[in-house]
Amino acid sequence: MSDKEYIPVDETLLIRYLAGEAGPGEAMAIDDWLDADAANRETFRQLQQAWEQGAPAYRAPDARAEWERFAAKHQRPVRRMPVKWWMAAAAAVLCIALAYLLWAPHGSNQAQLLSHQAILRDTLPDRSVVVMPPGSELLFDKRFRVRTAQLKGEGYFDVRPDENNPFVLQVEELHIRVLGTAFNIRTAPDDILVQVNNGAVAVQHGTEETVVKAGRQLRYDRIRHTITVTEVTAPDKNVFAYATQQLHFQGAPLRDVVREVAKTYNVNIVLSNEKTGDCRLSTDFNGQPLAYVLDVITASLGLQYTINGNDINISGNECR
Structure with a gap:
């Protein structure tokens, strides 16, 4: 990317992109920026994580007004900003734009997998495979440059490994990070069950993170807000038999x-x-x-x- 001309990526362009206002050339410039450096992808992933852990309810963003308030205090290029500074200073500004990117009902960047009639088996843009029973739903950015998605209901994921771009899944109160593994997630009114078939996942709730390895399952009690990890017995595997x-x-x-x-x-x-x-x-x-x-x-x-x-x-x- 360094030997060809490109549109400079700064704070204004990034917010326009997240708000869905960037033109085709600008979007390509940001795609190149994401591809050029793992640190850029990690910066963007951290921003999405900050939103997922504390975003307000969706409302249409005024990116220009938000940027004017933000730019009055900070004027440094995006590619030179430390991740922690970004999370502290920009999360409040970008959370609405991130919500718009992922959740706007008719946004051009949104993709939705939904089936009420049959078990759905699909391949994601990164060639990971997801299987969902009827009534479950997965939302993600069509570009999938940063592998972040949100699940409602239940799903079995066979994730393609990519050490420089972890797969991040938001499931109700839980935040799940994985490099490459196969696991099932089932949500219910009283609990959320994460069962790992192979590999390992890191499950985060608030400030607490728990690593769940193959052959084990994590149960999050949504009433008591407690987490327990146990072995996956043979009958437990029946929970994700719809996929296997x-x-x-x-x-x-x-x-x-x-x-x-x-x-x-x-x-x-x-x-x-x-x-x-x-x-x-x-x-x-x-x-x-x-x-x-x-x-x-x-x-x-x-x-x-x-x-x-x-x-x-x-x-x-x-x-x-």
Whole structure:
């Protein structure tokens, strides 16, 4: 980048870019600035992190007015500003612009992955893979120069490693940073569960950061505001079976089995005889078709099943 002409990147241009007001040439200049130096990307990532930890509710930004107030006190080039100074002095100015960049309902830089009908499997711009069950949502900047996204609901991520550009995910109260790993996140009204399949992630809540390694899971209690880390047992892995299609049952009640199978294959399963829910099953499945799974379950317990579109009915007598 040093041997060709480019538009200088300063505070005014950066704020215009974040507010969605930069022209094509200016946007290209900032893209080059991000590509040129890992420190530039880290500066921008720190700004986004500052917003994610304390941004106000969205409202349309007045970038010009904000810059005029900011520039009255500070007039140094962006590329020479220390990260800590940026976070302290610019976070208040840029948080609204960052919100606009990521959350404006019709912003040209916003991308949205959303599925209410089926399990969604998609590849992100950095070639990381995300799998989400129906009703979950992922928001991120289409350029994805800085790998930052926000998840609502549940998602399984297989992140492509990039030491110079960590993958950062905001999930409700938690801030998750990862270089390259596979992990699942599930949010519920009472808790948030982070399960690591391989690699490791750093989960931050407020000023507290907890590293979660492969084979372990972190549970954040949203009522008590506490964090616990435990081993991921075989049944725990069923939580993200919708992504891996690997199911593990050891003496599990049929009602639990059909719940996990229904989520994994995105179908509705009804037990016509509620007492069959007490029947217990020990078996594993590893990506087999739904028909095979149903055959094994019903044959093992002496039951029958019928399929009508997306609805499955399992009938038979209770176990003795």
